[in-house]
Amino acid sequence: MEAGWVAGAGGDSVRVPIAKDPALPVHQLTHDDDVPPGWRVNPAAWPQRLPIIGLAVIGAGIATYLALYQYGVVSTVWEPFFGEGSRRVLTSDLSFVLPVSDAALGAVSYLADAVTGAIGGTRRWRTMPWIVVVFGIAVGPLGAISILLVIAQPLLYDSFCTLCLASAVISLAMIGPAMDEVLAALQHVRRVQRAGGSAWDAFWGRESIEAFGAGRGSS
Amino acid sequence: MTKGWIPQAAASLAGVWLMAAPAVLGHSGTAAADSDRLVGPLIAAVGFVAASEITRSLRWLNLPAAVWLIVAPWVLGFPLAAAVSNLMAGAALLALTPLGPPDPTRFGGGWSSLWDEQRLAGGYGVPPPIDEDR
Numbered sequence: 001m002e003a004g005w006v007a008g009a010g011g012d013s014v015r016v017p018i019a020k021d022p023a024l025p026v027h028q029l030t031h032d033d034d035v036p037p038g039w040r041v042n043p044a045a046w047p048q049r050l051p052i053i054g055l056a057v058i059g060a061g062i063a064t065y066l067a068l069y070q071y072g073v074v075s076t077v078w079e080p081f082f083g084e085g086s087r088r089v090l091t092s093d094l095s096f097v098l099p100v101s102d103a104a105l106g107a108v109s110y111l112a113d114a115v116t117g118a119i120g121g122t123r124r125w126r127t128m129p130w131i132v133v134v135f136g137i138a139v140g141p142l143g144a145i146s147i148l149l150v151i152a153q154p155l156l157y158d159s160f161c162t163l164c165l166a167s168a169v170i171s172l173a174m175i176g177p178a179m180d181e182v183l184a185a186l187q188h189v190r191r192v193q194r195a196g197g198s199a200w201d202a203f204w205g206r207e208s209i210e211a212f213g214a215g216r217g218s219s
Numbered sequence: 220m221t222k223g224w225i226p227q228a229a230a231s232l233a234g235v236w237l238m239a240a241p242a243v244l245g246h247s248g249t250a251a252a253d254s255d256r257l258v259g260p261l262i263a264a265v266g267f268v269a270a271s272e273i274t275r276s277l278r279w280l281n282l283p284a285a286v287w288l289i290v291a292p293w294v295l296g297f298p299l300a301a302a303v304s305n306l307m308a309g310a311a312l313l314a315l316t317p318l319g320p321p322d323p324t325r326f327g328g329g330w331s332s333l334w335d336e337q338r339l340a341g342g343y344g345v346p347p348p349i350d351e352d353r
């Protein structure tokens with residue numbers, strides 16, 4: 001693994017291609033090149049991403065069920081712990097403060113998480129950083145909004161809603177596992193920039209190879 | 220695998236306790252209940268997300284919450300049980316929050332590598348500290 005490092009301070013004067021660099025021609029890439037430099041696992045590998053996608057699908061299912069109740073398609077809602085809590089929360093003014101109910105928005109957000117989590121191969125942290133960043137943006141705010149709704153439930157309506165809490169836990173559980181991939185993608189963009197390449201092109205996956213080649217493409 | 224997630228998961232449970240406290244201790248309708256139900260979910264969420272090593276640094280958000288838990292009973296005049304609950308949860312958070320710092324050598328230099336090039340692994344430049352485990 002350490003074969004890839006170029007020793008020496010500063011680094012700006014040392015410009016040699018190194019063994020484990022994603023900049024090397026495609027035919028020299030091996031399976032290990034999927035792992036970002038300095039990482040132990042590839043955060044874009046399917047064992048890392050499938051659990052997040054699974055959580056998003058479960059979340060979408062819960063949110064869809066709650067939305068169906070809010071729009072009267074389902075007449076009762078499952079609530080094992082808080083009595084009238086789910087009914088009071090789900091039919092509250094806050095739930096309908098937007099043109100679409102909060103659960104319907106949640107269902108759409110979860111679907112966006114699942115789709116952006118699934119797009120791209122296991123090297124997408126460097127072949128398409130933009131989708132990884134979109135994925136992170138889709139996962140992060142969903143979790144934040146879930147917390148706000150959990151806070152609002154008891155403060156405004158003096159009740160909790162079991163499935164709403166479950167949905168909040170799911171959206172929070174996705175954040176950590178999603179952020180590692182975001183970090184790897186952003187590090188890739190910075191690495192290309194440091195090597196003299198264009199961060200903009202790297203973000204759109206256009207300079208993943210060229211910017212790293214010794215001297216080549218450093219415009 | 221490191222055990223660094225355990226302190227943050229425990230901090231998260233303190234937040235869950237605060238969410239339940241007004242009903243369990245019977246101080247619903249007081250300022251203490253509003254305080255518990257406001258900071259409880261925040262603490263629970265921060266601890267839960269900070270249990271992931273990649274987002275471990277978010278744990279520091281629980282420090283101001285801990286300070287609030289310790290100050291609020293005196294400022295707002297909580298019932299005794301609620302005050303004790305708040306003080307114990309606050310003390311627990313103060314103790315738990317700093318535990319389990321993330322290991323940046325696992326993540327190519329960590330988040331700080333995004334603004335500190337010297338920490339950024341790979342490509343050209345200075346390698347990060349040697350990873351002893353590998």
